[in-house]
Amino acid sequence: MANLPILQFEDKILQVVNENPVVVVIGETGSGKSTQLSQILLRSGYTKSGIIAVTQPRRVAAVSVSRRVAQELGVRLGEDVGYAIRFEDRTSERTCIKYLTDGVLLRESLSDPELKQYSVIILDEAHERSLNTDILMGLMKRLIKLRASTLKVLITSATLDGEKVSNFFSECPVLNVPGKLFPVEILYSAEQPKSYIESSLKKAIDIHVNEPEGDILIFMTGQDDIEKLVSRLEEKIQSLEVGSCMDAVVLPLHGSMPPEMQVRVFSPPPKNCRRFIVATNIAETSLTVDGVVYVIDSGYVKQRQYNPSTGMYSLDIVQISRVQANQRAGRAGRTRPGKCYRLYPLAVYNDNLLDATVPEIQRSSLAGSVLYLKSLDLPDIDILKFDFLDAPSHESLQDALKQLFLIDAIDENGTITAIGKTMAELPLEPSLARTLIEANEYDCLPQALTVAAMLSVEGTLHPGPSKNTDKNSKNRDKKRKHAPSDLPDGLGWGDHIQLLQIYELWDQTDYSIDWCKDNNLQVRGMLFAKDVRKQLSQIMQKIAKGSLDIRRKERKRDRKPDYKNLRKCLCVGYASQLAERMMRHNGYRTLGFKSQLVQVHPSSVLRTDDEGMLPNYVVYHELISTSRPYMRNVCEVEMQWATPILHKLEKLNVKKLSGGINQSEEKKTEILDFSKKEVNDVGPIDDADSRIQAARERFLSRKGKK
DSSP states (O other): OTTOGGGGGHHHHHHHHHHOSEEEEEEOTTSOHHHHHHHHHHHTTGGGSSEEEEEESSHHHHHHHHHHHHHHHTOOBTTTEEEEETTEEEOOTTOOEEEEEHHHHHHHHHHOTTOTTEEEEEETTGGGOOHHHHHHHHHHHHHHHHSTTTOEEEEEESSOOHHHHHHHTTSOOEEEEOOOOOOEEEEEOSSOOSOHHHHHHHHHHHHHHHSOSOEEEEEOSSHHHHHHHHHHHHHHHHHSOTTSSOEEEEEEEOTTSOHHHHGGGGSOOOTTEEEEEEEOGGGTTTOOOTTEEEEEEOSEEEEEEEETTTTEEEEEEEEOOHHHHHHHHHGGGSSSOEEEEESSOHHHHHHTSOSSOOOGGGSSOOHHHHHHHHHTOOTTOOGGGOOOSSOOOHHHHHHHHHHHHHTTSBOTTSOBOHHHHHHHTSSSOHHHHHHHHHHHHTTOHHHHHHHHHHHTSTTOOOOOOBSOOOTTGGGSOTTOOOOOBOSOOGGGSBHHHHHHHHHHHHHHTTSOHHHHHHTTOOHHHHHHHHHHHHHHHHHHHHHHTTSOOHHHHHGGGGSOOOHHHHHHHHHHHTTTSEEEEOSSSSOEEEOSSSOOEEEEOTTOOOOOOTTSOOOSEEEEEEEEESSSEEEEEEEEEOHHHHHHHHHHGGGOOHHHHHTOSOGGGSOOOOOOOTTSHHHHTOOOTTOHHHHHHHHHHHHHHHHHHO
16 A cells, blocks of 8 residues: 555645645556545545545445455444445444445435535546436536535546546646556557457467466456356366466456455465456456456447437447557556557557547436436526536437426426425336336335336346246247246236246245246345345335335235236336337337337247237337347336326427426427327338338328218
């Protein structure tokens, strides 16, 4: 710790912080900014007037960095130093340094808009430009005016455009802290490989056999790639001739891993043993793994992107930016001179890579963020003109406002409703938060809590339908194949009901781990869903302040579930995610303000009728674009539940929803009349014959009415 470069600038940092409410600290890789800034401020007495908060865009980083700081200070984690992430809080009344995700800090500001418990707020790793960090920067700009004498804000990053942030915060000072880096040799591939996984495998084994000791860090795009490469590496290492090279251990590192597995990466390897660390981009800056001498950069990252015009997500593997490439290379020079093997040519780096990563705020659905801003209930906030470091498109903001209007979070004038304020207090996406509130009214809250918890866990399960077949099963789309399973099938109503049934079966086994394994369910995911459900139940009790007798309703869980009322509640919660089946096809047209032709995802358990037709109306959890547009996690709803949603579309006025002025000048948003038969008769847009036939039928229909 004593050799970290940032400690040489301690006096200068304290002087600038003392004299300015906002300071930008650009700390190069290895400078020690994430672990030492909070300790520098602690030594200077800033915790006498409040807690030092340090935000991280990733849960893994919040946990690991807090653990490191607690270790350096010689205190127990959770006492003087603690962390808070979604659904987990390890802090106490003694906590004076608190590491937390940016999303948790946003949620805390709902109950304490001025964040009075904090004397210092450090927004760390701001260069990652996470959605929540960008919103926090806008809020800090407002907050610092209210608490100029009692609050210090530090924006820290390894590569952030300091001048840009300084301008945003009224020309605040920028401190540059050099890092502790040894020279790193950059080696490029002669050509772009056909498979970056195979190329990474070959390069890793080549380094292991021919290069001196030192750990190897390999950047992959996601968990699937990591698991494939880890398996291949272990096979290759075991096949090497005994004594031809040192021993090796292969360790994965990604955000879905439990904390106890992540910690293994930070433990030194046995003597004469090399570590292969196969990681996602969380190892670029959020986490530092000592001992890495060799870096293999695949040149790609998995990025989730949202298209507001279609309401559709895509999870794409895209090229990294030059900033990311340089960050990855820097991981090799922490302890001694290192090497970075880029699995792409120099020309690709110079000509194809973007200068910096596109901010998350410009590629995400903003419904949750806009709900948060609305819930602050500040009269001067116009959502379409909110002060962002990099503003999202108006289309994205309008999309968010429309979603919130359809689920009753805001009224037609853009004012947040009582329902919207309650939704904002739940650590869930708006659709699930709205479902819980409606479920409380329909006396099916315990079941809705289960569904929300199961959907809040990434990759809990991908089950198929029951082995028990029925007369409808033969009519399924041949492409919708599933592995055999004894799990329930959702009674044909869809995936939300199946998730509920699975959890209730597990409940009946007293949460047996063996039962999960026997049914190919991820044990860790199911256990996490159980914990999330418990916490959501507690939050609902707290929100209701005694008016909600959730414990009484929990005792009714043994009764037969009311699936109809649950589906009604899902229809209300997913009002902006409603789809109507095409007349002659099992494809669907999404309704509302975005019309999109989609299909049910092949993994769905939604049942067809005797004629092989899917239900007329469904709601979906999300739209994703893979080989084609798909709805994932689908549930059947009835026409009478959908009708009020279609009526609400007629009241849409985006200018009024935003909270802007001159509302009378804004024309109403053009709305398609989905009640007309012509819409039902339109075939898929990629089917030319169907389009011609549909047009002919519309013409004959109109002619017959004359």
